[in-house]
Amino acid sequence: MKMSKVVAIGASPKRKEDLRFVTGRGNYVADIKRPGMVFGAFLRSPHAHALLGAIDATAARAMPGVVAIYTGEDLKADNVGGLPVGWGIHGKDGNPMKEPPHPPIAHGKVRHVGDAVAFVVAQSVEQARSALEAIEVQYEVLPAVVGVVEALQAGAPTVHDEIPDNLCCDWELGDAAAVEAAFTAAAHVASIELVNNRLIGNPMEPRAAIGEYDFATGQHTLWTTSQFPHVVRFLMGEFVLHIPQHKLRVVAPDVGGGFGVKQFHYAEEAVVTWAAAKLGLPVKWVCERSEGFISDAHGRDHFTEAELALDESGKFLGLRVRTLANMGGYLSTFGPNIPTNLYAPLLSGVYRMPAIHCSVNVVFTNTVPVDAYRGAGRPEATFVLERLVDVAAIEMGIDKRAIRRRNMIPTEAYPYQTPVIVEYDSGDPLGCLDRAEKLADVEGFEQRRLESARRGRYRGLGLSTYVEACGLAPSRLAGSLGARGGLYESATVRVHPTGAVTVLIGTHNHGQGHETTFAQIVSDRLGVPFEDIDIVCGDTAKVQFGMGTYGSRSLVVGGAALSKAADKVILKGRKIAAHQLEADLGDIVFHAGEFSVAGTDRKKKFTEIAGAAYVPFDYPLETLEPGLEEQSFYDPVNFTYPGGAHFAEVEIDPDTGTVTLERYTAVDDVGTIINPMIVEGQLQGGIAQGVGQALFEHGVYDESSGQLLSGSFMDYCMPRADNFPSIVVAPHSTTCTHTPMGVKGCGECGTIGSPAAVINAVVDALQPLGITHVDMPATPNRIWNIIRNSRAALAAE
């Protein structure tokens, strides 16, 4: 038998969750079978924009196995509500954003390819899908608009009739007058125009949902691929289906990756739950990948113009940014919050930037709704700033690292108040850059560049620094920015009579290794063997409440709640020990799993106290309740601000336009590290997604028809194993000053730093050709054309 032992914070035990996954015993929603289960399929609009006429399902209803067919009118008639939005932002005129209804199944009009039109339930998936083809829908096709620039033009098609200009919100942040003054005083102004490409998150597990209703108890159950089951219970129960919270159980079992895509309340969740109650049968829907492409919320999709004002020495004076952000056809759960509150406040980066102004037009188009995707707003901000810094460096003839160093916030200047809301508590950007520079062997780059040149290749080195705001979220601040609820997290530490522990926590584990990291925290704090601790999440019937997992918040907010709950367990344990050892509470100390009377050898083991808490003979019942279980809610006082410096090195083959990532080095400040192995894994995965954005991935719509052209893995290029070198990641941590363990979070760092590092490397490689910017993704076709055109232009000179 394996020896069970205490595992400390900072160690890298292997993951508790692995065994079920490597043996094929995971329990994903698509794996679940319920007695009497029937299967649903959605009929989705083939048009980007159309008036919805009569829907004739007569023939489909008569097909074998068909149980029921529902349309948007059926839901409406049954008083099913629209999908709610979790954040309400306000425009510069003080007015609230436009918030059009978002029915789970469209009625009246469809607004993007993939908008749901009808739901078929049948005895088998095949029967449901066959019946879809027999439903006749009258569409009156309307002109569609898919791009943000086009959507704002006069005469553009109107996505929502009541919003004739397609403008959800004209939002701003910062001091326009101060920025104006900075630009007037500037010795140099660098400017850039760029696109942040639309991404489709594609967690490897497609979404799925099963609804079930027990008429005998009135209990509804939804199994769903969600990052935040409690929020789904609240939003769906309260606003969409009007089910009391105690009669609605939402379970998110093993979930195969999320990356933001699964942190929204989706129409399909409501429809299966509603249909299951109508039919009295469990109803299962599993998304096909191609269906996911047109129904999972997308990410990014910005058009931006930005200018940086500098003095003659290259010091930053001010930054002006104008962004048009695509929301798609409807507002998704967090949609309007992403390109505003999670974007503009990060524009100071790791630099002293005296004045910033950012205006964002949040725009409706005939595309799939856009919402958070790993990084969410912060990669976009980093990309704008770090591209612009490179442009300025080149134009002013200053070394790219030197210009950054000149402007970085020195570690002793923290806490640092930026001009855009946020105050960074801690950081050491110069230290991160120093370390990254060494690990990336920047010194040897020139040698490598020459060697590539000898082979007729262009080689480039790109640097990006970044800072992000994570640990969503300090509730008061979030509320002032438009959050419609506080963003606490809760954790319960349940100590069993034997001293073993079950933790019930409101975050959700879908790849991040929480079962391991959280167990480490408990093992370290309570001295309980690692093997004796289990982490439970993802079921509203077990865990009281939680906001789930997104925005790198699980360790920062959930881990803090857990740490506080462990403190409470220790306090109660000390009280029990004081009674048992006949000492004053003040004299009882807890250390290494033992309660002792200070300065004596009288002590009780944690297991003894746990036993005494439940089955005591002699207990101070007048002053203390039996049992040893403590819950804590935690609301962070500030965001946390992980940051870092990333170097990418690429080689470009001018004959094919292929960009090869040759080296990648990331040094990140994620605060205290609980499990280095897991942190490294998070960084590597995040970097790969950012590299995917920079080099491969693009959600492309046809401008006239509004069809999604990159609607499958054949057309949407996912990063593959042979696209990467070995990635070097290393920590350079400062301690967060306000979270209980000094943690900052690490889930999104990689995705935030990498797109700018890679594109800066691509532009650096092409500098001999006079290239100053390349839009993402830097595909062979795009690069080949750029090289050809600029060579032609150079030859013509």
Add this chain to the structure above:
Amino acid sequence: MEINLAINKHPISVSVDPATLLVELLREQLSFTGTHVGCDTSQCGACLVHFNGESVKSCTMLAVSADGGSVMTVEGLSVAGRANLHPMQQAFHENHGLQCGFCTPGMLMSAVDLVGRNPDPTETEVRGWLEGNLCRCTGYHNIVKSVIAGAAAMRDAK
């Protein structure tokens, strides 16, 4: 129609619709849910199993064409229990070669097939071989490390 095949070395007879895919037979009819479905264009490799000892994407194969053959799924790599993990499973565990676990069964089956053909693959060979298996979580870094470690362990076990 009735087909006979071995699944994880156990012979079975089962009646299938001629249109049923092997992955549907495994998951829906036989509840071997370790084999996953991640796409509808045979691009992701989540459904990868061994058929007569070689890796195949079970979403591209009809169940009836498995008649008379032998299928190995991730459930057959080991009997449940940590002590009995296949060296490749152990290597993924030791090297943090998985995060959400969804791609993992396909990765494992693919890796075991690779090592059967090439007992000592280089990093480049591993990356090239895994080109047909998508992972969204790990950035492939630790998967590659796992496969190389798993290959070494499989050589040692021989």
